[in-house]
Amino acid sequence: MSEVIDRPLRDDEKPAASKLRIVDCDVHPSLHSVEDLNEFLPKRWQQHLKEYGSHLRTPYLFTTPYPRSSPLIARRDAWPPTGGPPGSDLAFMQKQHLDPLDVEFGILQVLDLFIFSQQNLELGAAIQRAINDWQLAFWSHRDPRLKASILVGQDGVDLAIAEIERCAKIGEYIQINVSPRANEPLGRRRYWPIYARAQELDLPLGIHVGGYGGHAPTGGGWPSYYVEEHQSNAHTIAAQLASLVIEGVPERFPKLKIVFIEGGFGWIPSAVWRMDQHFERFRSEVPHLKRKPSEYVRENFWFTTQPIDEPDEARHLRALIEWVGIDRLLFSSDYPHWDFDDPRFAFKTPLTEAERKKIFSANARAVYKF
Numbered sequence: 001m002s003e004v005i006d007r008p009l010r011d012d013e014k015p016a017a018s019k020l021r022i023v024d025c026d027v028h029p030s031l032h033s034v035e036d037l038n039e040f041l042p043k044r045w046q047q048h049l050k051e052y053g054s055h056l057r058t059p060y061l062f063t064t065p066y067p068r069s070s071p072l073i074a075r076r077d078a079w080p081p082t083g084g085p086p087g088s089d090l091a092f093m094q095k096q097h098l099d100p101l102d103v104e105f106g107i108l109q110v111l112d113l114f115i116f117s118q119q120n121l122e123l124g125a126a127i128q129r130a131i132n133d134w135q136l137a138f139w140s141h142r143d144p145r146l147k148a149s150i151l152v153g154q155d156g157v158d159l160a161i162a163e164i165e166r167c168a169k170i171g172e173y174i175q176i177n178v179s180p181r182a183n184e185p186l187g188r189r190r191y192w193p194i195y196a197r198a199q200e201l202d203l204p205l206g207i208h209v210g211g212y213g214g215h216a217p218t219g220g221g222w223p224s225y226y227v228e229e230h231q232s233n234a235h236t237i238a239a240q241l242a243s244l245v246i247e248g249v250p251e252r253f254p255k256l257k258i259v260f261i262e263g264g265f266g267w268i269p270s271a272v273w274r275m276d277q278h279f280e281r282f283r284s285e286v287p288h289l290k291r292k293p294s295e296y297v298r299e300n301f302w303f304t305t306q307p308i309d310e311p312d313e314a315r316h317l318r319a320l321i322e323w324v325g326i327d328r329l330l331f332s333s334d335y336p337h338w339d340f341d342d343p344r345f346a347f348k349t350p351l352t353e354a355e356r357k358k359i360f361s362a363n364a365r366a367v368y369k370f
Contacts, residue, residue: 016304020102020356022343023364025304026208026261026332027097027106027146029139030072030087032112036138040130045123051224052198055119057183057214070338078336086336090142095207097335098145101343105370107147107174108135109261115177117212121169122154128152132167140172145367149177149206154191160359164197174368175206175259186240187247195249199256204302208261209233237263238271241301247276248288250300257367259302262334268311269323272297287350298325304332305359307342315350321347326355330364 008325031037038046070076078096080089087093098106111132118124129149135148150167154162160178167173176198184190198205210233216222217232219239237260250256275293283289303324310316321329333341336360344359351359364370 020343020360021104022102022118022303022331022360023329023368024101024103024106024333024335024343025364026306026334027103028087028111028334028336029135029146030085031109031134032084032088035136037127037130038342040133040137041126045126054123056114056117056212057119057181058114058117058212073289073337075336075338075340083360084239090139093335094143094295097333098143101333104143105145105147105368106370107206107364107368108139108149109177109206110135110149110151111208111210114211115151116153116181118153121153122155122160125156125159131162131329132173136170137173137191143313146369147174149173149175150203151177152194154178154186154194155183157190157193160194161197162203164194168201168203173195173203173276173311174370175204176201177206177208179211179213180207180209180236180240180260180263181211181215181217183213185243185247187245187249189247192249192252195253199253202255202369204257204259205233206259206261207237209236209263224348233262234264234267238267241271241297242275242293245293245296246286246289251289251291254300256300257302258300259304259330259367261304261332262306264307264309264327265303265305265324265329266320268297268303269320273298278367290330298328301326302330302363304330304345306332306334307339308341310348317347321349321351326358327363329359330367331360 035050074086078086080086080092082089082092097103112131113127115124115128115131118127122242128167131151132148139146140148150164150173152163154160164176170296176193176194180186216227218235223229223232241260244250244258272294279289279293331346333343
């Protein structure tokens with residue numbers, strides 16, 4: 001095994017007091033090559049990709065804005081010995097991540113082929129359908145610990161509903177995934193049919209950072225540096241939280257469970273405080289909201305833990321977790337990416353055994369009904 005996996009603990013690191021079986025809500029599988037999809041993708045779209053490629057809502061071609069020092073935004077030790085990109089070899093994932101960290105369930109989050117950012121909505125739907133089938137055939141059926149999600153592009157609502165119905169009949173998917181960077185803010189009514197069906201099926205709506213909406217990723221425009229681009233993930237999730245709440249999605253769909261993935265949670269208190277304050281001053285503008293925004297956030301939304309903002313003093317992180325709510329947080333590692341969180345060291349603040357059990361397992365089991 002590599003030096004990264006085997007490195008000794010530093011003096012300031014301590015493993016968790018006891019071992020817990022964990023639910024990891026953010027595991028990234030990858031295609032070994034695009035040919036993996038051939039058995040699931042109609043010949044017409046295979047040929048289309050060969051002749052025309054993708055037409056994406058992004059200025060970047062054949063690459064990502066991520067740093068060259070971390071190709072495919074991956075850990076240095078995550079490249080499989082059998083070749084292929086990190087996350088593409090199940091046996092290596094089992095050996096490096098699932099087995100040693102005692103992952104009871106891992107929720108797959110697929111990012112290949114810029115799934116949600118295709119301008120050609122029919123091509124996007126064909127890729128999403130192929131990826132949905134590939135998740136079962138290559139991952140979930142080979143390791144029952146790995147759980148698949150229904151990936152749909154919300155800008156083609158009719159196509160999304162058809163794919164949700166198809167996958168729901170299969171009955172092996174545990175959530176519906178949409179992108180936080182669509183053509184319009186996620187609270188808009190055009191997307192509500194997806195939310196209605198998710199509520200009816202009692203499937204959580206998973207929203208993982210990333211993708212391209214065709215707009216600058218920050219309110220200030222296009223960033224110059226990777227560190228700015230990465231910082232914008234939290235801003236994006238905060239904006240979509242406000243859109244969903246203030247446009248009235250949880251008011252209209254009170255049983256809908258929404259999970260924000262890889263957006264962190266350090267920004268939540270100030271965002272919610274501001275929404276509550278503005279609601280009190282301008283509530284006549286939004287009479288469809290019957291309660292304060294914070295009440296919807298505490299009932300309809302969950303947040304995965306990675307990346308964890310780490311203040312210098314552990315008590316500040318503790319206060320942050322308590323404000324957000326122990327029962328609102330779901331552990332995620334982001335394996336195999338460079339900013340992966342090792343569950344043994346992820347929280348640099350004391351947690352009781354009951355609290356650890358909630359964050360690392362029980363909360364996810366309740367949301368996803370494992």
